[in-house]
Each structure stands twice: as structure tokens, then as C-alpha cells.
Amino acid sequence: MSIVGTRVVRVEDEKLITSGGTYVDDLREAALTGAVHAVFVRSPIAHARISGIDTEEAKQAPGVVGVFTAADLDLAPLPTGPVTEPFLATDVVRYVGEPVALVLTEERYQLADAAELVDVDYDPLDAVASIDAALSGETELFPGGGVTGNVMQVNGAEEFDDAAFADCDAVVTQTILNPRVAPASLEVRGGSAAWGEDGRLTLWLSTQNAQIARTTVAGALGLDEDRVRVIAPDVGGGFGAKIGADPEASLLGWAARAVGRPVRWTESRSENLTAMTHGRAQQNTVTIGGKRDGTVLAYRIDVVQDSGAYPRAMFLPTLTEMMAPGVYRFPVVQTRSRCVVTNTTPIAAYRGAGRPEATAAVERAMDLFAAEIGMDPAEVRRVNFIRPEEFPYTTPTGGDYDTGEYAAALDKALEAAGYAELRAEQELRRAAGDPVALGLGIAAYVEITGGDANGESGRVDIHEDGSVTAYTGSSPHGQGLATSLAMLLSDQLGVPLAKITVKHGDTDEVPRAVGTFGSRSLQLGGSAIRQAADEVIAQARELAADLLEAAPEDLELDTERGVWQVRGAPSSTTLDWARIVSSAERTALSADVWFGDGKPTFPFGAHLAVVEVDTETGKVEVRRLVAVDDAGPVVNPLTFRGQRHGGLGQGIAQALLEVVNYDEDGNPTTATLADYSFVTATELPDFELVDMATPTTRNLLGVKGIGEAATIGSTPAVHNAVVDALAHLGVRHLDMPTTPMRVWAALNDVRKAN
Amino acid sequence: MRVSIEVNGRTTAGEVPDRTLLVHYLRDTVGLTGTNIGCDTTSCGACTVLFDGESVKSCTVLAAQADGHEVTTVEGLAGDDGELHPVQRAFREQHGLQCGFCTPGMMMASVSLLKENPRPSRREVREALEGNLCRCTGYHNIVSAVVEASGAEVDR
Numbered sequence: 022m023s024i025v026g027t028r029v030v031r032v033e034d035e036k037l038i039t040s041g042g043t044y045v046d047d048l049r050e051a052a053l054t055g056a057v058h059a060v061f062v063r064s065p066i067a068h069a070r071i072s073g074i075d076t077e078e079a080k081q082a083p084g085v086v087g088v089f090t091a092a093d094l095d096l097a098p099l100p101t102g103p104v105t106e107p108f109l110a111t112d113v114v115r116y117v118g119e120p121v122a123l124v125l126t127e128e129r130y131q132l133a134d135a136a137e138l139v140d141v142d143y144d145p146l147d148a149v150a151s152i153d154a155a156l157s158g159e160t161e162l163f164p165g166g167g168v169t170g171n172v173m174q175v176n177g178a179e180e181f182d183d184a185a186f187a188d189c190d191a192v193v194t195q196t197i198l199n200p201r202v203a204p205a206s207l208e209v210r211g212g213s214a215a216w217g218e219d220g221r222l223t224l225w226l227s228t229q230n231a232q233i234a235r236t237t238v239a240g241a242l243g244l245d246e247d248r249v250r251v252i253a254p255d256v257g258g259g260f261g262a263k264i265g266a267d268p269e270a271s272l273l274g275w276a277a278r279a280v281g282r283p284v285r286w287t288e289s290r291s292e293n294l295t296a297m298t299h300g301r302a303q304q305n306t307v308t309i310g311g312k313r314d315g316t317v318l319a320y321r322i323d324v325v326q327d328s329g330a331y332p333r334a335m336f337l338p339t340l341t342e343m344m345a346p347g348v349y350r351f352p353v354v355q356t357r358s359r360c361v362v363t364n365t366t367p368i369a370a371y372r373g374a375g376r377p378e379a380t381a382a383v384e385r386a387m388d389l390f391a392a393e394i395g396m397d398p399a400e401v402r403r404v405n406f407i408r409p410e411e412f413p414y415t416t417p418t419g420g421d422y423d424t425g426e427y428a429a430a431l432d433k434a435l436e437a438a439g440y441a442e443l444r445a446e447q448e449l450r451r452a453a454g455d456p457v458a459l460g461l462g463i464a465a466y467v468e469i470t471g472g473d474a475n476g477e478s479g480r481v482d483i484h485e486d487g488s489v490t491a492y493t494g495s496s497p498h499g500q501g502l503a504t505s506l507a508m509l510l511s512d513q514l515g516v517p518l519a520k521i522t523v524k525h526g527d528t529d530e531v532p533r534a535v536g537t538f539g540s541r542s543l544q545l546g547g548s549a550i551r552q553a554a555d556e557v558i559a560q561a562r563e564l565a566a567d568l569l570e571a572a573p574e575d576l577e578l579d580t581e582r583g584v585w586q587v588r589g590a591p592s593s594t595t596l597d598w599a600r601i602v603s604s605a606e607r608t609a610l611s612a613d614v615w616f617g618d619g620k621p622t623f624p625f626g627a628h629l630a631v632v633e634v635d636t637e638t639g640k641v642e643v644r645r646l647v648a649v650d651d652a653g654p655v656v657n658p659l660t661f662r663g664q665r666h667g668g669l670g671q672g673i674a675q676a677l678l679e680v681v682n683y684d685e686d687g688n689p690t691t692a693t694l695a696d697y698s699f700v701t702a703t704e705l706p707d708f709e710l711v712d713m714a715t716p717t718t719r720n721l722l723g724v725k726g727i728g729e730a731a732t733i734g735s736t737p738a739v740h741n742a743v744v745d746a747l748a749h750l751g752v753r754h755l756d757m758p759t760t761p762m763r764v765w766a767a768l769n770d771v772r773k774a775n
Numbered sequence: 776m777r778v779s780i781e782v783n784g785r786t787t788a789g790e791v792p793d794r795t796l797l798v799h800y801l802r803d804t805v806g807l808t809g810t811n812i813g814c815d816t817t818s819c820g821a822c823t824v825l826f827d828g829e830s831v832k833s834c835t836v837l838a839a840q841a842d843g844h845e846v847t848t849v850e851g852l853a854g855d856d857g858e859l860h861p862v863q864r865a866f867r868e869q870h871g872l873q874c875g876f877c878t879p880g881m882m883m884a885s886v887s888l889l890k891e892n893p894r895p896s897r898r899e900v901r902e903a904l905e906g907n908l909c910r911c912t913g914y915h916n917i918v919s920a921v922v923e924a925s926g927a928e929v930d931r
Binding site for chain 1: 799803809814815816821850853866868872873882897907912916
């Protein structure tokens with residue numbers, strides 16, 4: 022029986038539950054002996070001109086090994102969009118948390134004392150602390166830099182064409198905020214740098230992609246790539262915000278060279294919440310129009326992306342535009358996007374990166390349209406779904422969808438939840454004037470995975486003792502990919518899991534790779550491993566043919582027993598992997614491949630949220646969350662469901678609680694976990710998952726990505742549910758997060774208006 | 776100052792600055808890095824250990840306060856023969872961890888919970904673990920793990 026598709030506990034867990042694993046701050050490598058500790062002095066002001074920095078007193082503090090500012094650096098600033106971002110601020114700081122100086126000390130506890138003595142003179146400038154302030158252009162972050170106002174990028178229509186909405190019976194327009202959130206991996210950012218006597222830099226980094234980090238750091242330091250080795254040890258969460266290397270990582274390498282000693286850095290949580298990139302932060306204005314029978318004729322989204330102080334990720338609104346129509350066969354889709362800069366922390370990828378924003382917008386729009394024409398939200402969706410027979414389907418925004426069963430996914434979710442009964446309960450409670458209102462929220466979604474159009478590396482070695490080592494270019498950090506890949510190999514080669522080792526995240530072991538983001542790992546990294554194993558099997562077939570004096574095509578690999586034999590003659594002589602490898606007079610059979618056809622896949626699903634809203638206090642409680650998530654065939658149901666649980670947790674948190682806030686001067690007001698509403702166990706329900714599997718034809722495994730899917734569906738499901746709970750009281754829309762205060766205020770507004 | 780603390784049944788001692796936190800003593804002086812640090816405000820619970828059998832966040836205890844006391848960390852959870860603690864087994868069986876960073880603290884808090892309440896309901900587990908943050912799992916499987924460790928049936 023095949024191990025693939027069965028529930029297998031993770032091979033990763035043993036060390037994590039016994040010794041707690043080895044994260045970057047846990048490293049006790051010999052190469053780090055005598056390391057100094059690093060801290061970044063960061064701007065406490067959102068927008069200011071630096072008129073002077075005095076480091077003399079800091080340099081005299083106990084244990085100080087070095088204090089560096091921009092004047093000491095010989096690094097070219099990083100290009101970010103049409104502007105550049107300095108490693109340490111030069112003349113102007115543009116957000117609270119921007120690095121201004123780097124301090125190195127002998128002992129960890131000396132860092133904060135010394136950093137306080139770096140004396141920076143700031144002449145405050147007006148802060149641009151919101152999208153509206155950025156668009157007004159009154160204060161510019163990059164005056165005279167060839168940038169108009171604060172707009173860094175414009176895509177799509179200059180003027181929208183209203184004719185598309187001319188034949189509609191109903192048209193609805195709404196501005197929907199997708200709030201800024203903090204990725205907040207539980208392990209903060211950190212790294213260690215050491216130069217070897219051979220002139221090579223080794224950097225241990227909490228990163229999702231050691232190879233991208235190597236390219237970035239080598240580029241920043243002006244080194245050939247082979248002079249930099251990056252190792253990702255155990256990584257305590259990334260969620261997109263640890264893709265590659267942040268500027269701080271390059272500075273660690275620079276500083277280690279400057280002082281001639283290894284350097285260790287671990288940021289604090291408040292640094293993490295102000296200086297690690299944030300996610301989302303879009304203001305989307307949607308217009309939807311159609312017929313009273315539910316048919317949508319045209320959909321428009323005008324995206325404004327708050328990029329923060331430096332536009333590090335202008336692909337985010339582009340992805341939102343592409344995924345704008347979601348699961349629907351809208352005849353006309355109009356999009357535009359603008360990236361603006363503000364005096365806030367830079368925005369970059371966060372679980373879903375551009376797609377949750379698209380889904381949140383279109384799923385709110387569908388509910389608004391349904392309410393306008395007086396139709397059930399589930400029914401409006403059914404009318405407009407792309408149908409199974411229409412795949413592959415190209416959307417008006419260029420999405421090249423592979424396969425989908427959108428109506429079936431929604432039906433499964435509604436059936437599992439008992440939708441009709443829930444609606445009946447809602448009616449009863451409304452009729453009885455129950456102060457605790459019931460709300461039902463639907464989100465049907467499709468997302469793009471492996472959408473970066475690059476492939477992934479995979480190498481499989483079978484050793485003389487019959488054990489297997491696989492090297493993957495993916496770089497898991499909690500996803501359980503090592504277990505999934507070992508399962509694939511066990512299935513294909515007939516080798517038990519205990520004899521399979523999966524390696525990743527070290528550029529010396531895996532020189533070519535893209536890494537983990539965009540839910541790409543199994544479909545690309547897994548396919549690469551499968552292809553490499555196929556090649557090893559082909560090599561073995563030739564060797565086995567020589568040994569058994571048979572034609573290669575007459576041989577078969579018995580994967581139950583892990584032996585080669587003549588087909589149809591199971592009692593004949595068999596050869597195990599060890600025998601075959603030794604016959605080759607090599608230490609290992611090996612194949613090293615690159616898999617990728619450049620085509621993404623499109624997982625989909627439907628979520629239904631049931632919430633209870635206390636109309637007297639505004640408190641929202643998620644009573645149930647039913648999720649259908651279809652990412653094709655499942656390799657390991659354990660990790661597949663685990664990824665969905667995690668996604669649901671983060672998605673629900675965004676709808677209900679999480680938001681990074683700034684005051685009008687650009688001061689962050691959510692800079693600790695005491696202020697930032699991180700979701701705890703008490704706010705979440707037990708999740709109800711329904712499985713469904715529609716394969717893709719775009720990779721060797723038929724699989725699609727699952728890492729981000731549940732985040733994407735759950736946010737609008739919960740958001741819609743909260744609005745639905747209040748609909749009978751006259752609330753039409755409410756922005757996220759639907760905190761008690763916001764819900765209460767909305768109710769108060771409608772009560773006053775009535 | 777000089778402190779002497781029994782960690783996982785073994786006497787440890789070291790000369791540390793007065794302001795040394797217990798978590799740094801465990802990690803840097805004793806060399807047990809299983810106890811993690813996730814925040815500055817005693818909010819995340821990643822550093823939870825048992826202090827004379829009670830769960831505490833070791834980022835809020837001075838090493839000096841632990842002088843002469845007993846501390847158990849994740850490294851001391853399994854038996855001397857390497858046999859996993861029921862909580863460790865349950866976290867693995869129920870997939871109660873993903874990246875693993877919160878896991879040591881989460882397991883130590885769970886051990887403490889089960890000592891106080893040997894058969895908690897799922898709701899009680901959720902409430903008891905409110906001081907331990909996890910970013911990966913959505914908590915569902917952590918709750919299942921604690922229920923399994925209590926000896927109750929878990930519906931997968």
C-alpha cells in the first residue's frame with residue numbers, strides 16, 4: 022500500500038519536542054566563538070532630517086566593540102522601485118524603526134545601554150501617515166526624485182470606462198480597507214555572520230530562501246556568490262516576511278569584516294513589529310454591477326497599495342489586479358493600481374501576498390451586490406461561477422486557471438454547515454429580537470500558487486548502504502515538507518522513511534534553488550524530487566539489467582520490498598538498492614534536476630463562517646468555521662490539514678482583531694505583543710474541514726499549493742459574517758478588523774440615523 | 776552574583792550579572808537553548824518553564840530569584856531513558872506544532888495545566904493556554920494534543 026495520501030506524523034518533530042530545535046539564536050557553532058553582539062539603533066521619529074549623529078559617548082560605553090553609521094559604510098543603497106533605500110539612514114529617516122546606526126558589544130546585555138548613548142539630532146518633517154495623506158502629495162517622501170507625488174507605480178486604466186455598467190439593473194460601489202498587519206513570526210529576525218580564513222562569509226539566517234539571501238548579500242557586499250554561504254537553521258515561522266535577506270543581514274556580514282570577529286544579531290519583538298516588513302495595507306474601491314437575476318456584468322477594482330516608506334514589493338497590487346475576478350466569469354473586469362509611499366514600515370509579502378486582498382474585495386462586493394438585488398449570497402455566487410467545463414480558463418485579467426470545481430466546493434461547505442438550518446435560526450433570532458445576532462459569511466476563492474514562474478531544484482542520492490539523501494531547493498519552516506518529500510521518495514523507491522534524509526536551506530549543499538514562498542514547495546520542489554528519483558530509477562534499471570543479464574525493459578522495481586527483479590518472476594533473483602549502488606563502483610547513484618514549466622496552479626475552495634455578535638457590546642465570536650480547500654491530491658493529510666488550520670487562524674485574526682496602527686504623526690501604537698492583537702487560542706473555534714481534491718495537469722504530482730489558501734478564504738468569510746449579523750439592523754458595510762469598538766460604533770451610527 | 780539552580784534534576788551554578796533573566800541563564804550559562812524568547816513583554820509564553828513545578832515565563836524571573844530552586848525545561852521533559860512525556864507524544868501525534876518555536880513553552884504550560892486540571896475540556900484548554908502564542912497551527916491541534924495527553928479521546 023502506498024504511503025502517499027496516508028496520515029504520517031512528521032519526521033521533523035523529534036528534535037523540536039525534545040531539545041527545542043536549533044534556531045539561529047541557539048547556534049553554538051565553533052565558527053561563532055568570540056562573536057560580538059549587534060543591535061540596530063532605529064529612528065524613533067517617522068519623518069525627519071538627520072542633522073547630526075554623535076557616537077563618541079557610545080563608543081566609550083562598557084563592552085563596545087564598534088559603532089557604525091551611514092558615513093562608515095561603503096555599500097551602495099538598495100534599489101527599491103524608482104527610489105533607493107539606504108542600509109543605514111543617511112540624511113533623512115522615513116519611518117519609525119528605520120536603522121540609523123549599528124552598535125556591537127562584547128555581551129548581549131551591554132547592547133541596550135550602549136545604543137542609548139548614540140546621540141542623533143532629528144529635525145522633524147511633516148509625516149505622511151495614511152494613504153490619503155500620501156495621495157494628497159502635500160508632503161513628499163522623495164522630493165525631486167523623479168517621482169510624482171508619493172506615487173511609485175501606476176498600473177492599468179488611467180480613466181475607467183463606465184459604459185460597461187450601462188446595462189446593469191443595479192450597481193454598487195464601496196471602498197474596502199484591507200488593514201495593515203504584522204507577520205509576527207514567533208521567532209523574530211536574526212542572524213550570525215562569520216568570515217573564514219578562506220575569505221568566505223558564512224551567514225546563518227532565519228530565512229525562507231537561503232539561496233536568494235546569498236545572492237542579495239553577495240550583491241550588497243560586492244562579492245562573488247561562491248564567497249558567501251547562507252545556512253537557514255530551524256526557522257521559527259516566516260509567513261512571507263522572511264523571503265530572502267533583509268538589509269540588516271548584509272550589514273551583519275559587513276560588520277563582521279569591519280571588526281574582524283563573528284557577529285550575532287537577534288532583534289527584539291518591538292523591533293520586529295516596527296522594522297520587519299508588514300503585510301496587506303490596501304485601500305480598494307470596488308464597483309460591481311449586474312442584472313436582478315444575479316448575473317454580474319462588470320466588476321471594477323481600484324487598488325491603492327500603501328507601500329510604507331520604501332516600495333520593496335510593488336508586485337503585490339499587480340497580483341491583486343490579476344486575481345481580482347476570483348472564481349467568477351465576469352465579462353468585464355476593470356482594474357487599476359497605485360503604490361504610494363508613507364512614513365510607515367515598508368510593506369512586503371505576508372501569507373497570500375496580494376491574493377487575500379483581491380479575494381476580500383470581490384467577496385465583499387458579491388455580498389454587497391446580493392444585498393442590493395435581494396438575493397441570497399450563496400445563490401449570487403452560483404450564478405456567476407466559472408463552470409468546470411470551461412477550464413482551462415483565462416480571465417479578463419490574464420489569470421490562466423488550470424482546473425476548478427467552484428460550485429461543488431461551495432455546495433460541500435453549505436451542506437457541511439447546514440446552511441438552510443442556520444438561515445432559519447438566524448430568522449428566528451432576528452424575529453425574537455435576540456441581542457446576540459447570528460451572522461453567516463461565505464467566501465468562495467481561487468488563488469495562484471507557484472506563480473513566480475521559476476522552477477525548483479531537486480537532487481536524490483542513493484548510497485551504498487541503501488539509504489537515501491534528498492536535497493530540495495524548497496526551504497520549509499514549519500510546513501512539514503521534509504516528511505512529504507520523504508513520503509514521495511519512500512513510495513517511489515520502496516525505501517522506508519527511516520532511511521531517507523531530506524536536506525535544505527544550506528547554499529553549499531543546495532547551490533541552486535528558489536525556496537519557499539507562494540505555496541510553491543510541493544508542486545515545484547516535490548515534482549523536482551519526483552523527477553530526480555525517476556532519473557535515479559532509470560540509472561538503476563541499466564545497472565540492474567547488467568547484473569541480472571536481462572533487458573532493462575524487462576525489469577521492475579518492487580516498491581513494497583524495495584528490490585529490483587525480472588518482471589513477472591517474483592521468485593527470481595532480486596537486487597536491493599545497496600547491491601545496485603555498489604555495482605556502479607560509486608558511492609552513490611545520483612540525479613540532480615530542475616523542475617518547472619513556468620505555469621502556476623490555482624487551488625480553490627469555499628469557507629463558511631458562523632459568528633455571533635453581541636449587539637450591546639460589539640463583541641464578535643466565531644462559532645463555527647467550515648472550510649473546503651481543494652489543492653489537488655494530498656500527500657500527507659496531517660500536514661495538509663495543519664497548513665489549513667494555520668491559515669484559518671491567521672485569516673480569522675485579520676478579520677477580527679489584527680491591525681498595525683499609527684497615530685497621525687506616524688508613531689506606531691501597536692509595537693509590542695501587549696498592544697498588537699495577536700490571536701490566542703480563546704478567540705478561535707475548532708475548525709471543521711471538508712476535503713476535496715481536483716488535480717492539476719501542470720506538474721508531475723497533480724498537486725497545487727495549500728500554504729496560503731485557507732488564509733485567503735477565511736478573512737472574507739468572517740468579515741461577511743459579521744456584516745451579515747448586523748444587516749437587519751441597517752449595517753451595510755464595516756471595515757476590518759471588526760473589533761468590538763468598530764462594531765459598536767457602526768451600530769451606534771445606524772441607531773442615531775434611525 | 777553567583778547562583779545555584781537545579782535544572783532538570785542537575786545542579787547548575789554560574790556567576791551572572793544581577794540583572795540576568797532566568798531565560799538567559801538557562802540558554803547562555805547552562806547552555807539549554809530549548810527555552811525560546813519570542814517577545815519583550817511576557818506576552819508570548821515561548822519561554823515558559825516549570826519553577827518548583829509551577830509554570831512561569833522565564834523572561835520575567837531573574838536568575839537570582841531562582842537561586843536554590845528547581846527548574847524544568849523542555850530538555851527535562853522526557854524520561855532519563857529518553858521515553859517521551861505524554862505531552863510530547865501527544866503534540867507529535869496530533870500535529871500540535873509546525874515551526875516548533877512556541878512548542879517548548881506550549882508543552883510546559885500544558886504539563887502545568889494537566890497537573891491542575893487532569894481532564895480539561897477543549898474550552899478549558901483554550902483558556903488555559905491563552906498566555907502562550909502560536910502563529911502556525913491555528914491552535915486546533917494544540918488543543919487536541921492536550922486533550923490526548925489527558926487521556927481523553929480526540930476526534931481527528
